[in-house]
Amino acid sequence: MTLRPFLLIPVGLFAGLATALGFGLSHNPRELPSMLADRPVPSFDLPPLIDGVDGLKSADLAGGKIRLLNIFASWCGGCRYEHPMMLRISSDKRFELVAINWKDSPGKAADWISTYGNPYRQIGEDRSGRAGIDLGVTGVPETFVIDKEGRVRYRHAGPITPEVWETAIEPVIAEIEERS
Amino acid sequence: MALASYTSVGTFVFVAGAFAALTYCFVTSDFSVGLVVTSSQLTKPLLYKVTGVWANHEGSMLLWVLILAIFGAAIATFGGNLPRRLKARTLAVQGMIASGFLLFVLLTSNPFARLDMPPPDGNGMNPILQDPGLAFHPPFLYLGYVGFSVAFAFAVAALIEGRVDAAWARFVRPWVLAAWCFLTIGITLGSFWAYYVLGWGGWWFWDPVENVSFMPWLAGTALLHSALVVERRHALVNWTLLLAILTFSLSLIGTFVVRSGVLTSVHAFAQDPERGVFILALLIAATGGALTLYAFRIPHLKFGAPFAPVSRETSLTLNNVLLVAAAATVFLGTFYPLFIDLMSRDKISVGPPFYNRTFVPIMIPLLITLVLGPTLKWKRDQLRPQFGKLRIALAAAALTFVGVAVWTTGSHVVTALGLGLAIWIIVGSLLMIVHRAKLGKTSAASSWSLARHAPRAFYGMVIAHLGLGLVVAAITTVMTWQKENILTMKPGETTDIAGYTVLLRQVNRAPGSNYDAERGIFDISRNGNAVTTVSAERRFYQVQQRQTTETGISTNLIWNIYVALGEPDDQGRWVVRLYYHPLAPWLWLGGLTMALGGFLSLSDRRFRVGAPQRAQAILATAPAE
Numbered sequence: 001m002t003l004r005p006f007l008l009i010p011v012g013l014f015a016g017l018a019t020a021l022g023f024g025l026s027h028n029p030r031e032l033p034s035m036l037a038d039r040p041v042p043s044f045d046l047p048p049l050i051d052g053v054d055g056l057k058s059a060d061l062a063g064g065k066i067r068l069l070n071i072f073a074s075w076c077g078g079c080r081y082e083h084p085m086m087l088r089i090s091s092d093k094r095f096e097l098v099a100i101n102w103k104d105s106p107g108k109a110a111d112w113i114s115t116y117g118n119p120y121r122q123i124g125e126d127r128s129g130r131a132g133i134d135l136g137v138t139g140v141p142e143t144f145v146i147d148k149e150g151r152v153r154y155r156h157a158g159p160i161t162p163e164v165w166e167t168a169i170e171p172v173i174a175e176i177e178e179r180s
Numbered sequence: 181m182a183l184a185s186y187t188s189v190g191t192f193v194f195v196a197g198a199f200a201a202l203t204y205c206f207v208t209s210d211f212s213v214g215l216v217v218t219s220s221q222l223t224k225p226l227l228y229k230v231t232g233v234w235a236n237h238e239g240s241m242l243l244w245v246l247i248l249a250i251f252g253a254a255i256a257t258f259g260g261n262l263p264r265r266l267k268a269r270t271l272a273v274q275g276m277i278a279s280g281f282l283l284f285v286l287l288t289s290n291p292f293a294r295l296d297m298p299p300p301d302g303n304g305m306n307p308i309l310q311d312p313g314l315a316f317h318p319p320f321l322y323l324g325y326v327g328f329s330v331a332f333a334f335a336v337a338a339l340i341e342g343r344v345d346a347a348w349a350r351f352v353r354p355w356v357l358a359a360w361c362f363l364t365i366g367i368t369l370g371s372f373w374a375y376y377v378l379g380w381g382g383w384w385f386w387d388p389v390e391n392v393s394f395m396p397w398l399a400g401t402a403l404l405h406s407a408l409v410v411e412r413r414h415a416l417v418n419w420t421l422l423l424a425i426l427t428f429s430l431s432l433i434g435t436f437v438v439r440s441g442v443l444t445s446v447h448a449f450a451q452d453p454e455r456g457v458f459i460l461a462l463l464i465a466a467t468g469g470a471l472t473l474y475a476f477r478i479p480h481l482k483f484g485a486p487f488a489p490v491s492r493e494t495s496l497t498l499n500n501v502l503l504v505a506a507a508a509t510v511f512l513g514t515f516y517p518l519f520i521d522l523m524s525r526d527k528i529s530v531g532p533p534f535y536n537r538t539f540v541p542i543m544i545p546l547l548i549t550l551v552l553g554p555t556l557k558w559k560r561d562q563l564r565p566q567f568g569k570l571r572i573a574l575a576a577a578a579l580t581f582v583g584v585a586v587w588t589t590g591s592h593v594v595t596a597l598g599l600g601l602a603i604w605i606i607v608g609s610l611l612m613i614v615h616r617a618k619l620g621k622t623s624a625a626s627s628w629s630l631a632r633h634a635p636r637a638f639y640g641m642v643i644a645h646l647g648l649g650l651v652v653a654a655i656t657t658v659m660t661w662q663k664e665n666i667l668t669m670k671p672g673e674t675t676d677i678a679g680y681t682v683l684l685r686q687v688n689r690a691p692g693s694n695y696d697a698e699r700g701i702f703d704i705s706r707n708g709n710a711v712t713t714v715s716a717e718r719r720f721y722q723v724q725q726r727q728t729t730e731t732g733i734s735t736n737l738i739w740n741i742y743v744a745l746g747e748p749d750d751q752g753r754w755v756v757r758l759y760y761h762p763l764a765p766w767l768w769l770g771g772l773t774m775a776l777g778g779f780l781s782l783s784d785r786r787f788r789v790g791a792p793q794r795a796q797a798i799l800a801t802a803p804a805e
Binding site for chain 2: 004008014015017018020021022023025127128129130133
C-alpha cells in the first residue's frame with residue numbers, strides 16, 4: 001500500500017473541523033441576533049407606565065450593574081405564563097429586573113401589573129412599539145441580559161420557564177459575575 | 181448488481197409514499213399528528229398547508245431524504261449506459277447516505293409522532309414563512325444541496341474502482357450542472373424572499389445560514405469547471421475528485437449548521453443538540469470516510485496530461501483556485517466566531533466588512549479570468565492574440581472605469597472597478613458569440629449558420645456568464661447609489677426619495693384568512709406625473725402573536741422603489757421605510773439568467789445521459805464549454 005503523507009492533509013483538516021463542531025454542539029449557541037451581539041441597546045426614552053415606578057431609557061442600561069430587560073404586554077399569554085418566574089427572580093441581588101411594556105394600552109397594562117404583582121424596578125411604556133422594533137423584538141415575551149458594561153449579552157425569545165432560567169439565563173449571569 | 185437499481189427505485193417509492201402521507205395529513209389538517217399541530221392551522225390557505233410540510237424540521241428532513249431518493253432513482257433509471265459496476269457502486273454510496281438520513285429521521289425527527297388528545301386547531305406556521313417565495317425556496321435549495329450527493333457518490337465509486345477517465349467526467353457533469361442550476365435558483369429565491377419579506381431592504385446578510393448555502397455553490401461552480409478539464413483533457417482528476425467530496429461535504433455541513441444551531445443566525449429553526457450529534461456522525465462517516473479513501477486510493481490512479489502556463493486548463497485551474505479560496509473565506513467568516521468562542525470564550529461576530537475585504541478581492545481576478553478563459557485554446561495558447569480578440573470588451577471596460585471614476589470625481593473607485601468588470605464580462609461574453617459566428621469575417625449567411633450550429637453548451641456558458649455580469653453590475657450599483665428614507669408619515673403627507681415623490685394616500689384595515697392587517701397605499705410620482713401606486717402591509721397573526729411586513733415594491737426592472745409600513749403612533753402617523761434600489765432587479769434576474777444558462781447547457785445533446793457514444797463524435801468537432 002503506497003501512501004503519500006500530504007494526501008492525509010484533507011483528512012487531518014476535516015478531523016480538526018469535526019472536533020470543533022462537536023465541541024460547538026455542547027456549547028450554548030446564544031440566541032442573539034448578530035446585529036445586537038455585544039453591543040449597547042439602541043437608544044430610547046420611554047415614559048413611566050404606572051405612578052411610582054420610573055420609566056426606562058437606554059441610558060439606564062448603560063452599565064454599572066447587570067440588568068435583565070423583559071419585554072411584556074398584557075395581551076400576551078406567554079407573559080402571563082412567565083410572570084411567576086419574574087416575581088421569583090426579582091429578589092435576586094445580582095441584577096436589576098426592568099421592563100418595557102410593548103404595544104399595550106396603559107390602562108390594561110397597569111391593571112395587569114396590579115393584579116399579578118410588579119416584579120420590575122422600572123417599566124417603560126412603549127406604546128408605538130418603536131423601541132421594541134429597534135431592539136429586534138419579534139414577539140413578546142422576550143428577555144435581554146445586559147452586562148455591567150451595558151452590552152447585550154443574551155436574548156431569549158419566549159417565556160422564561162424554570163428550565164430556560166436554569167439552562168440559559170442563569171449561566172450567563174453567573175458568567176458575567178465571575179468575569180468581573 | 182442490478183439489485184442496486186431496484187433498491188434505489190424502491191427507496192424512492194417508499195419515501196415518496198411517506199412524503200405524500202405527510203402532505204395528506206397537512207392538507208386535511210389531521211391534528212392527531214403532532215407536527216401538523218405545531219406548524220399548521222385550519223384557517224391557513226391551501227398553498228401554505230402544503231408548504232407547511234417542509235416549513236419545520238421534521239418535514240424538511242423528510243423532503244431532504246425524498247430528494248436524495250429522487251436522485252438515486254434518477255441514476256438508476258437514466259444511467260443505463262453507465263458501466264454496470266460503476267453504476268452499482270455509485271448507487272451503493274447513494275444508498276448509504278440515504279440509509280443514514282432515514283435513520284436520522286426515524287430516530288430523532290419522526291414527522292408522524294401522534295398526539296393522544298388531538299387539539300381542535302393547530303398553532304399555525306411561523307407567519308414569516310407564509311409566503312409564496314418560501315413555497316419554492318427550500319425545494320430548490322435541497323435539489324441543489326442534495327444533488328451534489330451524486331457527484332460525491334460518483335467520486336467515491338471511482339475511488340473504489342481506481343479508475344477515472346473522460347467517460348467518468350462525462351457521466352458526472354450533467355448531474356453537477358443540474359444540482360448547480362437548482363442551487364442557483366434556490367439561493368436567488370432565498371435572497372429575493374429575504375428582500376421583500378424582512379422589510380429591511382437588504383438582499384444578502386452574510387448570515388451563517390446564507391453562507392452555508394453559498395459555500396457549496398462556490399465549490400460546485402469550481403467542480404463544474406474542473407470536471408470539464410477532466411472530460412476534455414483528463415487533467416486535474418485528483419483535484420476534481422477532492423472537489424466532488426468537498427462540495428457535498430459542504431452541503432452536509434450546511435445541514436448540520438442549520439439543524440444543530442452551533443452558530444447563531446437570524447433563521448430561527450428548531451434546534452436540538454441531539455440531532456446535531458447525529459448529523460455530525462453522518463458527516464464524519466461520509467466526509468471522513470471519503471477523504472480517507474481518497475488518501476489511500478489516489479496514488480493508484482493514473483492521469484495527467486501536461487498543459488502550458490497559458491491555456492484553457494490554466495485558466496480553469498485559476499478559476500478553481502479562486503473559487504475555492506472564496507469558499508474558504510466564507511467558511512472562515514462563518515466558523516470563526518465558533519472557533520474563537522471555543523478557544524477563548526469570547527463572543528465575536530463577523531460582519532459584512534470582513535467579507536468586503538476578503539471575498540471581494542478574490543472575486544476580481546476571477547471575474548477577469550472568466551472572460552479570458554473561454555477564448556483560450558486547450559493545452560497551449562498565447563495571451564496577446566486573445567486579448568486582441570477581446571479588445572472591444574477591454575476598451576468598453578476601461579471606458580466604464582474611467583467614466584465612472586471621473587463622473588464621481590474619484591470618490592468611488594471601487595464602484596468604477598465593479599462596473600468596469602461587469603461591462604468586461606457582459607461585452608466579453610457577447611464577443612464570444614461574435615467570434616464564434618465569425619461575424620464580419622465571413623458572409624452573413626455563413627455567420628448565421630455558424631451561430632445556429634454552435635452547441636447549446638456554448639450558449640449556456642455565454643448566458644451563465646452574462647448572468648454573472650448582471651449580478652456584478654447590480655451589486656455594485658445598488659451598494660453605491662441606494663437611497664434610504666425612514667420617517668413617520670400621516671395619510672396625505674408626501675416625502676421625496678431619489679427624485680420621486682411618495683404620497684401616503686391612506687391606511688386601511690385589510691384582514692386575511694388567518695391574520696389582520698393594516699395596508700398603506702402609496703402613490704409614487706415624478707415631477708407631478710404619476711408613476712405607480714404600491715401598497716405595503718403590516719400583518720398581525722393572532723394565533724402566533726407575531727407580526728410581519730409585506731413590503732410594497734415598485735419596479736421597472738431598472739430600479740426598485742421599496743416601501744415598508746411600520747408601526748403607528750398615537751398621533752395617527754406611521755413609521756414608513758422607503759428605499760430606492762437602482763439595478764436591484766438585476767440581482768435576481770442575473771441569478772436566474774445564470775441558472776437558465778445552466779439548463780440550456782444541460783439540454784445540449786452531449787450532456788444527454790443517454791447519448792454519450794454519439795457525443796464522442798461531436799466532441800471531436802466542437803470544444804465543450
